[in-house]
Amino acid sequence: MxxxxxxxxxxxxxxxxxxxxxxxxxxxxxxxxxxxxxxxxxxxxxxxxxxxxxxxxxxxxxxxxxxxxxxxxxxxxxxxxxxxxxxxxxxxxxxxxxxxxxxxxxxxxxxxxxxEVSRERIRNALHSGHLAPVGSVTPLNDELLAATSAAVAxxxxxxxxxxxxxxxxxxxxxxxxxxxxxxxxxxxxxxxxxxxxxxxxxxxxxxxxxxxxxxxxxxxxxxxxxxxxxxxxxxxxxxxxxxxxxxxxxxxxxxxxxxxxxxxxxxxxxxxxxxxxxxxxxxxxxxxxxxxxTLKLEGARRVGFRKLLIAGLRDPRLLERLDEYMDAYRAAIARAARSLGFQPDDYILNFRAYGRDAVMGPLEPLRDQVGHEIGFVVDLVGKTEAVTNALASRLGPTGSRLDIHGRMGGGGNFAYPFSPSIIDMGAVYEWSLWHIMGxxxxxxxxxxxxxxxxx
Known part of the structure; x- marks a missing residue:
């Protein structure tokens, strides 16, 4: 046999x-x-x-x-x-x-x-109707394809x-x-x-x-x-x-x-x-x-530069009002961005509260059961390195000293596990191609x- x-x-x-x-x-x-x-x-x-x-x-x-x-x-x-x-x-x-x-x-x-697949071959498939997205991805066009730094099949x-x-x-x-x-x-x-x-x-x-x-x-x-x-x-x-x-x-x-x-x-x-x-x-x-x-295509394009801040939060007053705190934190960074001449679409700021809902986000059924401490990740992505560097320098001082209606402040909110507290993650990419090509x-x-x- x-x-x-x-x-x-x-x-x-x-x-x-x-x-x-x-x-x-x-x-x-x-x-x-x-x-x-x-x-x-x-x-x-x-x-x-x-x-x-x-x-x-x-x-x-x-x-x-x-x-x-x-x-x-x-x-x-x-x-x-x-x-x-x-x-x-x-x-x-x-x-x-x-x-x-x-x-x-x-x-x-x-x-x-x-x-590797040439941009010309992908463009031909796009314009001839032989390219279909897989799942929810940004619609592909000539501009997005030109910005794609690497494409493979x-x-x-x-x-x-x-x-x-x-x-x-x-x-x-x-x-x-x-x-x-x-x-x-x-x-x-x-x-x-x-x-x-x-x-x-x-x-x-x-x-x-x-x-x-x-x-x-x-x-x-x-x-x-x-x-x-x-x-x-x-x-x-x-x-x-x-x-x-x-x-x-x-x-x-x-x-x-x-x-x-x-x-x-x-x-x-x-x-x-x-x-x-x-x-x-x-x-x-x-x-x-x-x-x-058919062939599955994967392509990546650079969208900016990332820096992270990681801190432990344990103040019960802050944890009780965490959403209010994050809203105030976001607003404070927005004011700093405006003062530096940056536009709202020059950066993206996200918060992740590990110990509350960082994994499942709004789908977390136990979101209200916050423990005695959380791991707090501040995720900043700027369009350019200059934007990221400038705003990253404000993340720690702004968040650790942030006061909410006179109840908190003074610089004791953040427990930093690392020095330096800002972690440089380098360039950030997104999937520009996640498609099936006939x-x-x-x-x-x-x-x-x-x-x-x-x-």
């Missing part, structure tokens, strides 16, 4: 069990793969091109993964390089791969696959397949859908698409498919003609029906359907079975292809040119 084995770790740079990984190699996988990024951290990393993880943690994981893949002469694939899959992050991760290969004496054929499995056909041993790709990173080898082996795609979805977060993610166990998916089996490779780690079925729901609004560029993973008829103490068998999964492929079938590969090299 034909089968294909995929050894998966969690996100590159998060670490994984060394012993579990070595055990996985002993099970003769056909592919080692992991994803390397996520949009969970917001648009900052896409906008700046900075790596989400440190080079030290990335190199630790890369060294083990590359050594293991070369030891077995099997491919290693990762996508969404560096966090957001932008070109600067892709180049930085490829440089780390070259560095590890040089230090360890490894030789292989490497494919680097960028995910989430590639599907096709560029990975093309790189393997070109002889790649190692594939470092830009932004990609998570399951596509894990699917290429098994699809090339001719295994059923439903089993391949669903297995890829179940292992794309590695040890999150186990009962104890903190143990860092890699997982091995064995895909065959009738379904797939998932087992953790670290001794003592366990996969259950609950954990495997649960990971299918991860980052997905529909409990049964996961959209990909060329179709949809359909798990409504999937059956999960605990076949032993550690392993789960899944059958009945389907992949429903579409005639009209494409021609040939663009599944042509939009993602493959750069081959011998390392």
């Amino acid at each position: 034909r089968e294909s084995k995929i050894l998966a770790t969690c996100t590159l740079g998060l670490g994984f069990s060394y012993n579990g990984f070595r055990n996985g190699l002993d099970l003769a996988p056909d592919l080692i793969a992991c994803d390397a990024g996520s949009a969970d951290f917001g648009p900052y990393f896409l906008g700046t091109g900075k790596l989400q993880k440190s080079k030290e943690t990335l190199k630790r994981d890369l060294r083990l993964l590359l050594q293991g893949a070369r030891e077995l002469a099997i491919p290693f694939i990762t996508g969404s390089a560096g966090g957001a899959g932008a070109r600067p992050q892709l180049d930085a991760l490829a440089d780390l791969v070259r560095e590890v290969a040089r230090e360890d004496g490894l030789n292989f054929r490497m494919a680097v696959i960028p995910a 989430m590639m599907g499995v096709e560029p990975f397949q093309a790189a393997l056909e070109a002889g790649a041993d190692v594939i470092i790709a830009g932004r990609a859908t998570d399951p596509s990173i894990f699917s290429a080898v098994a699809i090339r082996a001719g295994l059923p698409a439903g089993a391949v795609w669903h297995a890829a979805k179940c292992i794309d977060k590695g040890y999150l498919a186990t009962t104890r993610p903190q143990d860092g166990s890699p997982v091995l998916a064995t895909i065959d003609e009738s379904g797939f089996t998932i087992v953790p490779t670290r001794e003592g780690s366990v996969c259950t029906v609950k954990t495997v079925a649960g990971i299918t729901l991860h980052e997905n609004s529909d409990p049964f359907r996961v959209v990909q560029p060329t179709g949809m993973i359909d798990t409504e008829l999937s059956r999960y079975e605990q076949i032993d103490d550690r392993s789960v068998r899944v059958t009945g999964s389907r992949y429903i292809a579409t005639e009209h492929p 494409i021609e079938p040939g663009e599944l590969t042509s939009l993602f040119p493959i750069e081959m090299e011998d390392v």
